[in-house]
Amino acid sequence: MTETISLPGVEEHIGTEDLGQKIPLFNVVLLDDDEHSYAYVIEMLTNLFMLTKGEAFQKALEVDSFGRTIVITCERPQAEFGRDQIHAYGADARMPESKGSMSAVIEPAGEGK
Numbered sequence: 001m002t003e004t005i006s007l008p009g010v011e012e013h014i015g016t017e018d019l020g021q022k023i024p025l026f027n028v029v030l031l032d033d034d035e036h037s038y039a040y041v042i043e044m045l046t047n048l049f050m051l052t053k054g055e056a057f058q059k060a061l062e063v064d065s066f067g068r069t070i071v072i073t074c075e076r077p078q079a080e081f082g083r084d085q086i087h088a089y090g091a092d093a094r095m096p097e098s099k100g101s102m103s104a105v106i107e108p109a110g111e112g113k
Contacts, residue, residue: 025109026079030059030086032067036102040092044102045071048085071104079106 030041038060045056049072062069072082083104092098 023075025073026076026106027070027109028072028074028079028082028086029105029107030063030069030071031103031105032063033102035095035098035100036092037094038064039094040098041102044086044089048089049082073109076106082106 030045038057041060041063042053042056045051045059046053051059059069059071071086072079074082083106086104087101089101091100
């Protein structure tokens with residue numbers, strides 16, 4: 001006969017109530033404009049998001065072609081930080097008409113706009 005022994009103060013179901021809950025993810029979306037060069041976009045994405053130059057070039061093509069590109073998908077605090085880093089990156093010194101940083105937004109992942 002097998003006997004089950006429970007230790008006092010130890011719960012059998014630790015953390016199981018959270019197993020069914022998923023953490024919502026958010027996209028950091030870079031928006032196109034005519035005040036920033038491909039070189040700027042590539043530099044910014046490699047510096048801020050650790051993308052390779054090839055990955056960053058593909059994102060530059062996408063933002064130029066479609067007006068937007070998803071840079072990264074992550075939890076909300078990291079997405080807000082990524083968006084804020086894009087907003088703080090500064091103007092493109094290669095283009096005299098560039099007066100500031102590029103624009104970015106965050107949106108719930110899976111909404112595809």
